Amino acid sequence: MCSFVCWVYAKMASHAKQRLVVVGNGMAPGRALERLFETAPDAYDVTIFNAEPRVNYDRIMLSPVLSGDKSFEEIVIHGDAWYVKHGVALYKGAKVTKIDRAARTVTAEFVPSRSGQPSLQPPVTVVYDKLIVATGSNPIIIPVPGHDLPGVLSYRDLDDVEAMLLAARSRGNAVVIGGGLLGLEAAAGLQAQGMDVTVVHLMPTLMERQLDPAAGHLLQRAIEARGIKVMTRANTKSIAGKGRVEGVELDNGTRLPADLVVMAVGIRPNMQLAKEAGITVNRGIVVDATMRTSDPDIFALGECAEADGQVFGLVAPLYEMANTAAAQLVGDAAASFKSSATATKLKVTGINLYSAGDFAEAKDREEIVLRDATRGVYRRLVLKDNRIIGAVMYGDTSDGPWFFDLLKRGVDVADMRETLIFGQNYAGGIPLDPAAAIAALPDDAEICGCNGVCKGRITGAIAGLGLKSLDEVRAHTKASASCGSCTGLVEQLLKAQLGDAYNPAAVQPMCGCTDLGHDDVRRLIVAKELRTIPQLMQELEWKTSCGCAKCRPALNYYMICSWPGEYVDDSQSRFINERVHANIQKDGTYSVVPRMWGGQTSAKELRAIADIVDKYKIPTVKVTGGQRIDMLGVAKEDLPGVWADLSAAGMVSGHAYAKGLRTVKTCVGTDWCRFGTQDSTGLGVRLEKFMWGSWTPAKVKLAVSGCPRNCAEATCKDIGVICIESGYDIHFAGAAGLEIKGTELLGHVATEKETIEVIGALTQLYREQGRYLERIHKWAKRVGFDTIRQQIMEDGERRRILYDRFVFSQQFAQNDPWAERANGKDAHEFTPVADLTLREAAE
Amino acid sequence: MSALDSPWIEVCPIDSIPLRGCRVVRTRHMQIALFRTASDEVFALDNRCPHKNGPLSEGIVHDRKVTCPLHNWVISLESGEATGADKGSTRSFPVRLDKGRVYLEASVATAP
Numbered sequence: 001m002c003s004f005v006c007w008v009y010a011k012m013a014s015h016a017k018q019r020l021v022v023v024g025n026g027m028a029p030g031r032a033l034e035r036l037f038e039t040a041p042d043a044y045d046v047t048i049f050n051a052e053p054r055v056n057y058d059r060i061m062l063s064p065v066l067s068g069d070k071s072f073e074e075i076v077i078h079g080d081a082w083y084v085k086h087g088v089a090l091y092k093g094a095k096v097t098k099i100d101r102a103a104r105t106v107t108a109e110f111v112p113s114r115s116g117q118p119s120l121q122p123p124v125t126v127v128y129d130k131l132i133v134a135t136g137s138n139p140i141i142i143p144v145p146g147h148d149l150p151g152v153l154s155y156r157d158l159d160d161v162e163a164m165l166l167a168a169r170s171r172g173n174a175v176v177i178g179g180g181l182l183g184l185e186a187a188a189g190l191q192a193q194g195m196d197v198t199v200v201h202l203m204p205t206l207m208e209r210q211l212d213p214a215a216g217h218l219l220q221r222a223i224e225a226r227g228i229k230v231m232t233r234a235n236t237k238s239i240a241g242k243g244r245v246e247g248v249e250l251d252n253g254t255r256l257p258a259d260l261v262v263m264a265v266g267i268r269p270n271m272q273l274a275k276e277a278g279i280t281v282n283r284g285i286v287v288d289a290t291m292r293t294s295d296p297d298i299f300a301l302g303e304c305a306e307a308d309g310q311v312f313g314l315v316a317p318l319y320e321m322a323n324t325a326a327a328q329l330v331g332d333a334a335a336s337f338k339s340s341a342t343a344t345k346l347k348v349t350g351i352n353l354y355s356a357g358d359f360a361e362a363k364d365r366e367e368i369v370l371r372d373a374t375r376g377v378y379r380r381l382v383l384k385d386n387r388i389i390g391a392v393m394y395g396d397t398s399d400g401p402w403f404f405d406l407l408k409r410g411v412d413v414a415d416m417r418e419t420l421i422f423g424q425n426y427a428g429g430i431p432l433d434p435a436a437a438i439a440a441l442p443d444d445a446e447i448c449g450c451n452g453v454c455k456g457r458i459t460g461a462i463a464g465l466g467l468k469s470l471d472e473v474r475a476h477t478k479a480s481a482s483c484g485s486c487t488g489l490v491e492q493l494l495k496a497q498l499g500d501a502y503n504p505a506a507v508q509p510m511c512g513c514t515d516l517g518h519d520d521v522r523r524l525i526v527a528k529e530l531r532t533i534p535q536l537m538q539e540l541e542w543k544t545s546c547g548c549a550k551c552r553p554a555l556n557y558y559m560i561c562s563w564p565g566e567y568v569d570d571s572q573s574r575f576i577n578e579r580v581h582a583n584i585q586k587d588g589t590y591s592v593v594p595r596m597w598g599g600q601t602s603a604k605e606l607r608a609i610a611d612i613v614d615k616y617k618i619p620t621v622k623v624t625g626g627q628r629i630d631m632l633g634v635a636k637e638d639l640p641g642v643w644a645d646l647s648a649a650g651m652v653s654g655h656a657y658a659k660g661l662r663t664v665k666t667c668v669g670t671d672w673c674r675f676g677t678q679d680s681t682g683l684g685v686r687l688e689k690f691m692w693g694s695w696t697p698a699k700v701k702l703a704v705s706g707c708p709r710n711c712a713e714a715t716c717k718d719i720g721v722i723c724i725e726s727g728y729d730i731h732f733a734g735a736a737g738l739e740i741k742g743t744e745l746l747g748h749v750a751t752e753k754e755t756i757e758v759i760g761a762l763t764q765l766y767r768e769q770g771r772y773l774e775r776i777h778k779w780a781k782r783v784g785f786d787t788i789r790q791q792i793m794e795d796g797e798r799r800r801i802l803y804d805r806f807v808f809s810q811q812f813a814q815n816d817p818w819a820e821r822a823n824g825k826d827a828h829e830f831t832p833v834a835d836l837t838l839r840e841a842a843e
Numbered sequence: 844m845s846a847l848d849s850p851w852i853e854v855c856p857i858d859s860i861p862l863r864g865c866r867v868v869r870t871r872h873m874q875i876a877l878f879r880t881a882s883d884e885v886f887a888l889d890n891r892c893p894h895k896n897g898p899l900s901e902g903i904v905h906d907r908k909v910t911c912p913l914h915n916w917v918i919s920l921e922s923g924e925a926t927g928a929d930k931g932s933t934r935s936f937p938v939r940l941d942k943g944r945v946y947l948e949a950s951v952a953t954a955p
């Protein structure tokens with residue numbers, strides 16, 4: 001007999017708990033399990049199959065990931081630890097292919113990797129007592145010729161976003177087919193990534209399902225104003241390309257070039273699996289008000305389910321389904337699902353749009369419209385029998401939730417008709433301030449549509465748990481934690497309840513240990529001559545006994561910068577990387593990156609590296625993006641040995657871990673290149689030798705290019721030099737990490753000596769003014785580019801003083817930390833304090 | 844068996860752990876992180892963060908807490924529980940301090 005069946009028997013025999021199996025790990029079942037674990041943590045043994053190779057995340061927030069405003073980590077709803085904690089078995093990348101209702105099992109196959117490698121894992125079959133089908137939707141692909149070419153994508157999951165980001169690197173042309181919510185969010189994201197975007201939409205106006213034509217036109221104007229082209233009444237005829245997409249052809253003969261095509265024309269409930277299992281389906285998987293399908297042990301929820309004759313595509317009703325199913329699973333027979341109206345917001349920064357309910361024109365309906373062209377405001381309410389049944393808002397959407405609340409509660413608005421359209425502040429004729437308006441909302445008014453959080457729950461949590469900040473409200477109630485469009489309202493609630501105690505615009509304190517901001521603390525360190533961290537905490541009345549992981553590293557840096565040569569570094573206030581001078585990796589090993597001055601190396605250095613790699617069996621050697629070599633996977637105990645060998649070959653720490661000088665990239669310059677105008681390599685080496693070892697608020701990267709072709713990419717560095725015939729253009733405030741930003745020109749100088757002086761002075765100014773973890777570009781934006789130019793380029797005296805201070809502090813900074821540790825410094829860091837592994841033998 | 848009548852095993856002098864710092868003790872099946880706070884208290888935790896097994900021994904120690912170096916969860920040294928809105932816990936072990944020496948229960952040497 002095959003082994004899985006034995007396993008099933010074994011499990012059945014030992015099983016007291018009921019087995020709950022979930023197909024699909026999207027937002028709906030994620031919420032259902034949260035509710036289930038809140039009410040009955042031990043009722044079920046849960047197994048989840050997810051065709052996507054990952055944990056549950058906030059699908060709504062894919063657009064901010066696409067536009068670069070958020071990382072995937074920030075939109076994860078349940079991290080791996082959550083599954084472990086609740087004893088949930090999560091099969092990632094496993095697609096359920098069969099439900100056997102007679103045997104009460106589901107079978108899943110592991111999906112091939114994106115590169116097409118078939119999975120080696122055999123299929124898995126598990127037994128269920130209760131089953132939840134939550135397979136979501138499939139994006140609709142219009143079957144025009146060429147729809148299956150590489151480069152034609154849908155917009156549904158993280159894989160789609162990653163593929164779009166990859167394609168966006170070309171900075172080429174993108175065509176988005178579909179001008180609805182998803183299409184426009186995709187277009188805005190791709191445009192933010194530097195693509196040239198055209199939206200092709202079949203209907204006469206954009207988002208016609210949520211907006212009336214007037215609002216649709218306003219929206220189109222706003223989209224076009226950002227440089228996105230919009231073509232309405234445009235029907236796609238075919239997609240062209242040889243081996244890969246090259247263009248889109250429309251009915252009217254127009255040909256649009258395209259390196260990427262995104263189809264966002266709608267979704268279709270994914271019900272194939274349920275249908276094959278003989279469960280009743282219609283537009284979706286048919287469920288009753290308890291979320292049960294035609295098989296009472298099988299529930300369906302989310303976008304795949306059809307309840308009350310409707311299918312849904314927004315999370316609010318899906319979360320209601322989730323709550324109902326969770327309650328039913330723990331025996332609450334009264335729990336039932338009622339569909340209610342939904343509201344939509346477009347999540348494109350700078351465009352405010354809100355729509356709710358039904359706004360088609362009909363005989364028995366009246367409408368109230370407000371247009372204010374100068375403010376770009378449009379509002380339309382549709383009334384039936386004196387009750388709001390639809391609302392569209394463009395420009396100023398602040399009253400959206402209020403109208404939506406009146407709509408859902410079916411309030412008779414006859415008395416406030418005159419002023420209704422002006423919103424809550426004016427309703428009833430008495431202008432209210434915004435806080436009072438929020439205060440006037442009933443407790444059951446919904447504030448956060450995504451998470452279905454009403455006002456009462458938020459105010460209850462603020463009062464009951466003593467919440468003080470937006471982040472705390474997010475952590476405890478989930479309000480404003482998904483799409484974030486209700487953030488303003490939540491802040492108003494905090495303000496209404498806490499009064500002056502809530503002041504989001506006030507100075508941001510360094511951390512919870514103090515009310516002082518970074519700038520105040522820096523000023524006080526100098527003014528009050530605070531010379532140690534304990535002294536500072538005493539004098540400035542820190543609220544904790546010894547700070548926290550946020551303030552201690554910052555204070556340690558401020559001390560180093562303020563008292564060079566005097567302050568004794570506090571290694572226990574350093575992040576691990578700076579404490580042990582190597583980068584910690586996810587498995588607790590370290591990476592080691594020696595300096596290669598200006599990106600140059602030699603046979604001797606390479607030979608030494610090769611020998612070290614062999615000797616310490618280092619698993620990975622990689623050329624970094626910073627023109628040097630990284631050895632990854634070194635055990636902590638081996639670090640001093642590795643360093644000793646590197647030292648012997650003349651190499652020093654590359655500070656790849658430091659809030660300090662990192663690399664100085666160079667190009668080959670006049671040494672070799674036929675276009676080189678100055679000795680860019682030499683200048684880079686001299687700059688690196690001058691500046692290495694310096695501690696700065698955040699990392700500092702430099703580059704020197706020998707001519708404006710800029711092969712060293714100097715114009716996206718913190719500080720960059722472009723050599724030209726007449727001398728050196730010095731640039732600053734570039735970035736190419738979390739943000740991409742070209743540098744600004746600081747000034748032009750004629751000689752290398754002046755270049756070094758300017759860069760030294762600039763770095764010192766940044767060291768003295770930058771807030772901890774603030775890169776040069778952020779600092780420059782805060783204090784003003786011109787202020788910096790004035791102090792460094794125009795005020796020669798000030799430049800000289802700053803330069804001298806930098807040179808002074810460098811004399812204490814340039815000790816190779818690796819050589820020190822190879823010679824025994826901080827030896828305790830690299831060995832266990834005791835080894836009890838042999839203890840058993842001794843007993 | 845209560846903590847007091849179990850056999851204790853001497854691990855190290857307290858001074859070999861840095862103030863507001865940590866050292867690791869190797870046992871047969873795990874690593875135990877021995878933390879020393881600013882006020883000379885000593886705590887012992889399994890050296891694995893409840894989040895993704897980050898080495899807590901490498902974190903920054905403040906009050907009776909440590910911040911994990913990998914993703915900044917803050918773990919209570921007393922209970923091993925994550926604090927704030929994060930949920931999870933790591934094992935903690937009894938520690939005895941006597942005349943500047945640190946003791947752990949002998950059973951930890953072989954505990955799974």
Ligand code: SRM
Nearest residue numbers: 583591623624625626627628630656735736737738739775
């Ligand atoms: C090794 C390397 C990747 C590679 O294999 O090439 C790398 C590896 C890491 N980078 Fe990087 N970055 C590397 C070049 C870059 C570059 C490219 C460059 O320097 O030309 C950038 C973009 C340029 C820039 O900084 O603006 C870059 C932008 C970042 C960022 C985003 C910083 C920002 O302010 O936007 C982080 C995150 C951070 O610092 O908080 C980061 C963080 C990291 C960390 C330290 C992540 C971490 O905290 O553990 C990685 C450490 C891995 C390790 O142990 O080595 N790395 N990183 C590169 C090392 C260069 C070197 O020789 O020192």
Ligand SMILES: Cc1cc2nc3c(=O)[nH]c(=O)nc-3n(C[C@H](O)[C@H](O)[C@H](O)COP(=O)(O)OP(=O)(O)OC[C@H]3O[C@@H](n4cnc5c(N)ncnc54)[C@H](O)[C@@H]3O)c2cc1C
Nearest residue numbers: 024026027028051052059095096135136302303313314315
């Ligand atoms: C880009 C984007 C923006 C959006 N913006 C908003 C918004 O602003 N507001 C809003 O309310 N809604 C928004 N939505 C819609 C919202 O995300 C969905 O309504 C919601 O995620 C649906 O949840 P679900 O659990 O039903 O399905 P999904 O979240 O789609 O999850 C279904 C999961 O099941 C998996 N699966 C399918 N079949 C199988 C199988 N046989 N075996 C195993 N696993 C399977 C799929 O891989 C998928 O991971 C947006 C959607 C997208 C794509």
Ligand code: SF4
Nearest residue numbers: 585586624625737738
């Ligand atoms: S090396 Fe840099 S880009 Fe790569 S995973 Fe690490 S932080 Fe991200």
Ligand code: FES
Nearest residue numbers: 892894895897911
């Ligand atoms: S492993 Fe500790 S915070 Fe992630």
